Amino acid sequence: MTDLYTSQRAMRRMRKQAMDRGVVAVLDVGTSKIACLVLRFDGPEKFRASEGVGSLAGQSSFRVIGAATTRSRGVHFGEIDTMQETERAIRTAVQAAQKMGNVRVDHVIATFAGARPRSYGLDGQIELADNAVTDGDVARVLAACTVPDFGDAREVLHAQPVNFAIDHRSGLADPRGQMGNRLAADMHLLTVDRSVLENLLYCIKRCDLELAGVASSAYVSGISALVEDEQELGSACIDLGGGATGISIFIKKHMIYADSVRIGGEHISLDISKGLQIPLATAERIKTFYGGVVATGMDDREIIEIGGDTGDWEHDRRTVSRAELIGIMRPRVEEILEEVRTRLDAAGFDHLPAQQIVLTGGGSQIPGLDGLASRILGQQVRLGRPLRVQGLPQAATGPAFASAVGLCLFAAHPQDEWWDFDIPADGYPARSFKRAVKWFKENW
């Protein structure tokens, strides 16, 4: 646990360093595209004297000076599986964004959708030494949380305190300075596969970049696509990505659950490709131009030329009606949404006071998706677009950029995590004593 602590702290330090230097890049490594935004932190908010969240949740502190997208290569289900290809794609995106911003970027904050995120709810409690709660007490109560055994091959990505309770008063956001005898904390822990994370780190390192932070794609797209009251009252953000669909549940402005379904927009394209026997690129194109999930009578008469390049006239002149296309797409979309439904049910989403569901990500642009989703997920469904941030090009304002924009917000105003509090002092002596004993045993 201490290794994680130090590595995460190192990343946080790196981010502070990048902020001081004023330029940081955010990198969204997706299955269908890799987006890179270069942020410059030079707004008036950066030099604000007082503590706390600034106006516009700290967004006015930065502006986007470079943005670039490239087709992703070697990424499947949001996980890197051909490292050289992905590295090339990251290089392409970073170089283009650097060129647009005319600035060299050394620090990058990355996000990815896959790696099988798993949520754990942790709680811990301590007796307060003196009545007022201090920073040290917060660190102690977080350290007192019982960490489940999530296995060796997993790594903690987020560990955010979501709730504090003093004696019988619960729902405290910040317990510091308050009086009581017993402090309890709830923490949300998100773990991912270590190998996937390490692959990403390796790729970024190969591009001569320093990693200044990693975030889960589901989390950051929730930050950018959910409006404030949705985050406060309880809502789920469904990020329909290329290879994986991220789910994050927010309440009281904290993420309390995140998961991902390993089906996405690429699978829809693959279905079309298989069903119509056309190349994947053509299938992707037909999906984006003519795709839909609700067929009407009009769609029977809309004929799409699907073409071909074989030289066989009959084969190259094939056509398909839009209704047929919808007939291929709809089952897959339904499958995704039903999978999301089971995950939400498993997480107990129906117990939340408000059950707003926000669909975002590139897949949410399928016409008629909101109607289909409201049938499967419940009545309160809306399509979400990412927040507007300063300097973002028009081309990058679509829902496909929800996680990239969310990552900007995450960079500007990161939430407190476990490792932001100093490690409790009583943890140290026992450890170093053990180390000393071990050293003696080994050397004498």
Place this chain on the structure above:
Amino acid sequence: MRSLIRRGKQNSEAGSPANASSRKRRKSRAAHDPAPSRLSYRLSRLWLTPSFRRMLRLGVPLALVSGAAVFWFHDATRRQAVTDRVAEIRRTIEERPEFMVRMMAIDGATPKLGQAVRGLVPLNFPISSFDLDLEEMRTRIERLDAVARAQIRVRPGGLLHIQVTERVPEVIWRVGDALYLLDREGHPVDRLDTRTDRPDLPLMAGVGAHEQVVEALDLFSAADPLEDRLRGVVRVGERRWDVVLDREQRIMLPEAGAVAALERVIALDQAQDMLGRDLSTVDIRNPARPTLRLTDFAVSEMRRMQSLQVGAYR
């Protein structure tokens, strides 16, 4: 149908349709993958580094130029050629007629002093004004005793104009057998052969007299009523003055208030014709107790007269 026509055209152009389409596809795939190589990525990052940019834009040209210059000047003959050339160009500019000085004019000096100044500034006209060191010439001229101040300027038209302000002799100072003319500040102006060459100037003597010329001149002006009897003043012990009159008469003045003391003596003289009597010295060194010293003859004469009077009474 249109695509069919296009295809037909392609066939006629490229011959084999399969070949053409595959070439086209390869080309389009290459266009879709614009990933930079590691080298170009690193170079572009390097290019965006501000310090590197600055180095390239400023440092490299500077280094190149200076390196080339050093290499070129490494050869002694080239260096020599360049310095020669520079000297030659300099020479041609200096010797233009606008900068040449053809004659010298000296103002404000007696012919004798003018000759001395000419002797001090030995110039072969015409000469370039760049070769004249006016400041050095000025100090050299001002080192002459008779010159109080000199101004030298090169006038348009090639004229070197020297304006000399001469020292005005105010007093003659005798040191041993030699006679010197001094100005008001005690600076020597010239030697004098005989006293009669300048009968208009007062005479003074004594060691250190030249340091108190102003006081001496004050004494002379105060002694105006005695002018026909006045021989000169003598500095005694570098601290006080004696006024010497004819008939070996001497007025010994105090250190402080010499002029006032002299005026007192003159007042006594005017009231009682004191100096007309037969006395050798009027000693007013202590102003509270002026003393007279009579000549030997006068003393014996006075004694004689006193004894006559005593005898008469007796």
